[in-house]
Amino acid sequence: xxxxxxxxxxxxxxxxxxxxxxxxxxxxxxxxxxxxxxxxxxxxxxxxxxxxxxxxxxxxxxxxxxxxxxxxxxxxxxxxxxxxxxxxxxxxxxxxxxxxxxxxxxxxxxxxxxxxxxxxxxxxxxxxxxxxxxxxxxxxxxxxxxxxxxxxxxxxxxxxxxxxxxxxxxxxxxxxxxxxxxxxxxxxxxxxxxxxxxxxxxxxxxxxxxxxxxxxxxxxxxxxxxxxxxxxxxxxxxxxxxxxxxxxxxxxxxxxxxxxxxxxxxxxxxxxxxxxxxxxxxxxxxxxxxxxxxxxxxxxxxxxxxxxxxxxxxxxxxxxxxxxxxxxxxxxxxxxxxxxxxxxxxxxxxxxxxxxxxxxxxxxxxxxxxxxxxxxxxxxxxxxxx
Amino acid sequence: xxxxxxxxxxxxxxxxxxxxxxxxxxxxxxxxxxxxxxxxxxxxxxxxxxxxxxxxxxxxxxxxxxxxxxxxxxxxxxxxxxxxxxxxxxxxxxxxxxxxxxxxxxxxxxxxxxxxxxxxxxxxxxxxxxxxxxxxxxxxxxxxxxxxxxxxxxxxxxxxxxxxxxxxxxxxxxxxxxxxxxxxxxxxxxxxxxxxxxxxxxxxxxxxxxxxxxxxxxxxxxxxxxxxxxxxxxxxxxxxxxxxxxxxxxxxxxxxxxxxxxxxxxxxxxxxxxxxxxxxxxxxxxxxxxxxxxxxxx
Ligand SMILES: Cc1ncc(C[n+]2csc(CCOP(=O)(O)OP(=O)(O)O)c2C)c(N)n1
Ligand SMILES: [Mg+2]
Numbered sequence: 006x007x008x009x010x011x012x013x014x015x016x017x018x019x020x021x022x023x024x025x026x027x028x029x030x031x032x033x034x035x036x037x038x039x040x041x042x043x044x045x046x047x048x049x050x051x052x053x054x055x056x057x058x059x060x061x062x063x064x065x066x067x068x069x070x071x072x073x074x075x076x077x078x079x080x081x082x083x084x085x086x087x088x089x090x091x092x093x094x095x096x097x098x099x100x101x102x103x104x105x106x107x108x109x110x111x112x113x114x115x116x117x118x119x120x121x122x123x124x125x126x127x128x129x130x131x132x133x134x135x136x137x138x139x140x141x142x143x144x145x146x147x148x149x150x151x152x153x154x155x156x157x158x159x160x161x162x163x164x165x166x167x168x169x170x171x172x173x174x175x176x177x178x179x180x181x182x183x184x185x186x187x188x189x190x191x192x193x194x195x196x197x198x199x200x201x202x203x204x205x206x207x208x209x210x211x212x213x214x215x216x217x218x219x220x221x222x223x224x225x226x227x228x229x230x231x232x233x234x235x236x237x238x239x240x241x242x243x244x245x246x247x248x249x250x251x252x253x254x255x256x257x258x259x260x261x262x263x264x265x266x267x268x269x270x271x272x273x274x275x276x277x278x279x280x281x282x283x284x285x286x287x288x289x290x291x292x293x294x295x296x297x298x299x300x301x302x303x304x305x306x307x308x309x310x311x312x313x314x315x316x317x318x319x320x321x322x323x324x325x326x327x328x329x330x331x332x333x334x335x336x337x338x339x340x341x342x343x344x345x346x347x348x349x350x351x352x353x354x355x356x357x358x359x360x361x362x363x364x365x366x367x368x369x370x371x372x373x374x375x376x377x378x379x380x381x382x383x384x385x386x387x388x389x390x391x
Numbered sequence: 392x393x394x395x396x397x398x399x400x401x402x403x404x405x406x407x408x409x410x411x412x413x414x415x416x417x418x419x420x421x422x423x424x425x426x427x428x429x430x431x432x433x434x435x436x437x438x439x440x441x442x443x444x445x446x447x448x449x450x451x452x453x454x455x456x457x458x459x460x461x462x463x464x465x466x467x468x469x470x471x472x473x474x475x476x477x478x479x480x481x482x483x484x485x486x487x488x489x490x491x492x493x494x495x496x497x498x499x500x501x502x503x504x505x506x507x508x509x510x511x512x513x514x515x516x517x518x519x520x521x522x523x524x525x526x527x528x529x530x531x532x533x534x535x536x537x538x539x540x541x542x543x544x545x546x547x548x549x550x551x552x553x554x555x556x557x558x559x560x561x562x563x564x565x566x567x568x569x570x571x572x573x574x575x576x577x578x579x580x581x582x583x584x585x586x587x588x589x590x591x592x593x594x595x596x597x598x599x600x601x602x603x604x605x606x607x608x609x610x611x612x613x614x615x616x617x618x619x620x621x622x623x624x625x626x627x628x629x630x631x632x633x634x635x636x637x638x639x640x641x642x643x644x645x646x647x648x649x650x651x652x653x654x655x656x657x658x659x660x661x662x663x664x665x666x667x668x669x670x671x672x673x674x675x676x677x678x679x680x681x682x683x684x685x686x687x688x689x
Pocket of ligand 2: 520525
């Protein structure tokens, strides 16, 4: 297999082609545009045999895929920030209707004010819509997670959002190993070839319900969601057999020895990892917990990764803020740690607005939490450290 | 001109009794006719509207066909997606019929309709127009006519703007087929559904469907009101092919004054003589335009 240089959006477009998607429907928005343009190019050149439909809005794009998915087709869309927010009503609908749709969201800050920065609030504020969410850390992972997702959604009938940072991953070139078509075909189910309903079999889909029935539906969705971490693990074994690459639900680095663990998602975790590798001779022993599967949050996995007595401090890096509460990853982690014996401190380091993480900034944060233990409970703002 | 009264209808019922419509519901009558012509081999897409209730609350259902519900503004795009999805999995036969209210067509659904019309999506979009948001209790829509009260245009601040001309909006997209119809002319309605079924691409049918509850009209004159709407020329019956070829389907022998139509409806109760004259005048103007486009002389 030839290794290739490509950016996140190109990798995503290729994954869509390899996954034999039947209907792609999208609306352009920076920094997602080159992804859909790439698919359109392949479509125009006959390389992508599925349908590519340009519609008038993100609202219509997801409505269109809900329709195509009702019919049984394999579907894909991609968006970012305002576009994802505009899809909100349909995100709930797709999850409620148990439609196996795969969506890429390229993280970008939501206005106002206008910004192109890779803030994560766009996807995080959709966390309760009932979609699976993966946060990718590099370009290879974008391609692999997307291919993986088409299998996952068709097996579980829960839609999946694959998330990565705008520009930092969408437009940055890395060396990746594209799969062979046979490998992808082997991993995925064969593309649907029959309609999901028949006109000679009358049925009503998603009609009005009473509270008792609805409560069962919601309970069922919740229970199905709880099974996702286990299913992802199983499918990952299969993925590894075929592609010789494997992805954890959540990734730990140096957690057996660390006294201070930095928690991050997406490309921020890569930045932290290189920080761990380059900085020697320091008084803290540093570790990293990378959040990858965020919905559902793999509770047992994370609890066990953080269960060592060696861990005294956790620093959660959030590139988002829920105004009046704080970083969303920090919030989620605090809730999760309620259930386990971790008694250390949790610090919040916030890069909302898309602030870039630098080694110098990382040093300042570590210094701040060691000099001022009282900074637990306060937010350390990246913008104050620049 | 047309077989205006009786149509050639199947005896089979696709709309079952015991449904949730109010008595005298125009949209229910319209659906019964539509289904008789189109139900076999078609799926029906319904956005939020009275029809999302009439079609049945789980575990009941009133339509003997496949019904797919979708969010309020999403009907046209969902319909287009269903058709595209069916084709993608090898079914190019099944017809997709979207049935939306005036709110889901003139207002919140307009973006999607414009997009679907521009792409010439292969669907039949039927708007049943009861001239307000009836499912939520008679709030005004942009299909509510001048002079009508509604829960959000209560007297004396009744609606002061004219009804939006949805047919012209759709025709401006140069779609293959667009038509108006009413339940008072079932033969005409049935022919139009049939013509739509035989045409490919985006097809649009605008059906006026009185709502006794919202219009403040007796439940037993729903069909009569539909007829009066045509005879007063408030709601002419016509077709537009490819956005340009207009055809008038029914020319009343005598033009009835608009008040014949307005009088039995409480929603117009606050209208004074001048306002009624204003409505008559706008009917004459619209009619003149339509005669010009259809080449009608009378
Ligand atoms: C986004 C959104 N806004 C508002 C509503 C509430 N709503 C449901 S049906 C409806 C009115 C529908 O009016 P129309 O399309 O004319 O159909 P009708 O009820 O008259 O049959 C409204 C406002 C909704 N379901 N979704
Ligand atoms: Mg209405």
